[in-house]
Amino acid sequence: MNCRTLRWFVVAILVCGLAGAVLLPVPSAQAVDTTSWFRLLTVDTSLAISLNGSKLSARAMRIGETLLVPFSVLHQAWGAVYAVSAAGSALTIGFRHAVWKGMSPTYRLDLLDMPWGVAPVSSGGQLYIPLRELMEPMGAFVGKRTPSGEVVVAYSTKWQKEPWLRQGQLAQVEAIDQIPVNLKRVATIHKVVAFTFDDNWDAVAAVRIAELFHAYNGHCTFFVIGTNVRMHPEVIRTMVRLGHDIGNHTHSHPAATNITEATFVKQIQACEQVLNGMGLTSRPYFRFPYFAEDKHLMQIVTDQGYVTIGSAWTIEDTGPNWSVAHSIATIRRFISPGVIFVGHANNMMTYNAMKAILPELAGQGYSFVSISELLTGR
Ligand SMILES: [Zn+2]
Numbered sequence: 001m002n003c004r005t006l007r008w009f010v011v012a013i014l015v016c017g018l019a020g021a022v023l024l025p026v027p028s029a030q031a032v033d034t035t036s037w038f039r040l041l042t043v044d045t046s047l048a049i050s051l052n053g054s055k056l057s058a059r060a061m062r063i064g065e066t067l068l069v070p071f072s073v074l075h076q077a078w079g080a081v082y083a084v085s086a087a088g089s090a091l092t093i094g095f096r097h098a099v100w101k102g103m104s105p106t107y108r109l110d111l112l113d114m115p116w117g118v119a120p121v122s123s124g125g126q127l128y129i130p131l132r133e134l135m136e137p138m139g140a141f142v143g144k145r146t147p148s149g150e151v152v153v154a155y156s157t158k159w160q161k162e163p164w165l166r167q168g169q170l171a172q173v174e175a176i177d178q179i180p181v182n183l184k185r186v187a188t189i190h191k192v193v194a195f196t197f198d199d200n201w202d203a204v205a206a207v208r209i210a211e212l213f214h215a216y217n218g219h220c221t222f223f224v225i226g227t228n229v230r231m232h233p234e235v236i237r238t239m240v241r242l243g244h245d246i247g248n249h250t251h252s253h254p255a256a257t258n259i260t261e262a263t264f265v266k267q268i269q270a271c272e273q274v275l276n277g278m279g280l281t282s283r284p285y286f287r288f289p290y291f292a293e294d295k296h297l298m299q300i301v302t303d304q305g306y307v308t309i310g311s312a313w314t315i316e317d318t319g320p321n322w323s324v325a326h327s328i329a330t331i332r333r334f335i336s337p338g339v340i341f342v343g344h345a346n347n348m349m350t351y352n353a354m355k356a357i358l359p360e361l362a363g364q365g366y367s368f369v370s371i372s373e374l375l376t377g378r
Contacts, residue, residue: 038156038169039077039305043067043131045149051077052305061128066117067151068128078155082127089120091129094157096138109137141170169376184310186374188338191366194374195354196221196311197345198249198287203232206239206345209354214242216358218368222345223287223309226251226271233278240280245370247285248272248306255292261300268304285309285371287342309371311342317350327353335361338374 042050047060049069056076061068071091074080080093088101100107103119114137121128131153132142140155159166186194195213200206200222213220222239224246229236239246250256251270259267272282286306288297293308301308313334315327327350331341343350358368 038154041077041153043151053303063118067131069131070126094160185312186338191337192369193366194340194369197343198223199344199346200224200228201346203235205348205351206235208351210239210242219244219370221245221371223247223249225249225253226274229274245372248282249287253289255290256297257292312339313341315341315343317343324353328357331357
């Protein structure tokens, strides 16, 4: 290689290197976390990291009193993106930016200078970020479990826009992290009822139901099947736009009791991934197809970061003897404050039944809530 070629070679490497430095952590559309629920990150005293109860391969680092986690963990948990430029480093979570230069002991969050404790550290090809020092000013809940000494960080980017969600969602921390819950109703003195609709086989019925609840200034919850979401993404967008909750009902609706554990996990994850591809999430609510469930399967659902949502009553909109009148009679009979009803977005008859009963229930003073509203006590 002569001198001139070598010079170009060096320039090329420099350019690639610079491009790499700038492009490597490029913010991209799918990197922004739009999860409607918080993610729970825990670091135990041996520095092992778990996300929603699942252990990650990455490990934390401790420098003095400061606990640092790899950037990749922040990306996985809250969609953090990282960019380097001549002006410095920027770490973005949702629409909040932490900006700093080199080994500066502080970073700028919005208009405030915040202390790092120790500046971010590069080690083993990873950038380690002080966890509490970054996440607490972002608005996260940071706590320590006793007696284990485990550090717990709960956060959702949705809290940035809807800060009132924080309190209600935090009240569920223990339920999500520890105990498999099969929620069927909520004890409340308020006249609220949560209608839920599974499957979304009939795109037209699903949209009509979504619009109907909106017309009554209410919300409902749709437990969707991944393959149907893929076929009719616009239906899901309408549901989300109207403020309804979207829950996970697996990718193709198998009975969980008839498949292997690994397949069941894949079914949950595949449904989630279809929604993630649209910038949405099915977290944190899951409903078993056919209610085919047991304690072990519910633990798997919990480990995947979901709450199992059961139902106190079905509106009996399936089966050979189903009719609009029968469905209405069932709802009249079993309506009570805090109850969760299950129906199906599979047929216009379900829509017709809801259209007939909602004005009656509204007249009795009921309001129609999504599962998250039911849990936050709207
Ligand atoms: Zn179903």
